[in-house]
Amino acid sequence: MELFNGMQASALTSVTWTKSSHSNATGNCVEMAELPGGQVAIRNSRDPEGPALVYTRDEVAAFVAGARDGDFDRMIG
Template sequence: MPESEQFDNGVPATRLDGVLWRKSRRSNPSGNCVELAGLPTGGIAVRNSRYPSGPALIYTDAEIAAFIQGAKDGEFDDLVTGA
């Protein structure tokens, strides 16, 4: 992927050549996971591991940092079934 190339939300994840997709060690083995990849142009792509060629959402570093901090603070705990 050329370093100058920018991507819009919903880009097919297969267009993000050369990125390293990662998921949490806490992900379950059934494949229902969210995967993230840092982009060489900056920002972070997010995709559903069940659909690796499906759409990827692109976020800035600041957006991901805010989400992660919110998750650490428990702001989304009420969205989890059984929590």
């Protein structure tokens, strides 16, 4: 299967989606899944059949490090 940004998340049938323990009751969260080959897919938990974005592990690591450092805090404040 070819993996690409914007592919239907529903096409990723053999992966396990993980939601943050910080997600709220209204479902405002993203879910992530490790893909064969080490890439990571991200989807909107409110639209599990919708599109998924596909990133490398290094791209996800850079994002997580930035989130931990507060780089994106102004977007949620």
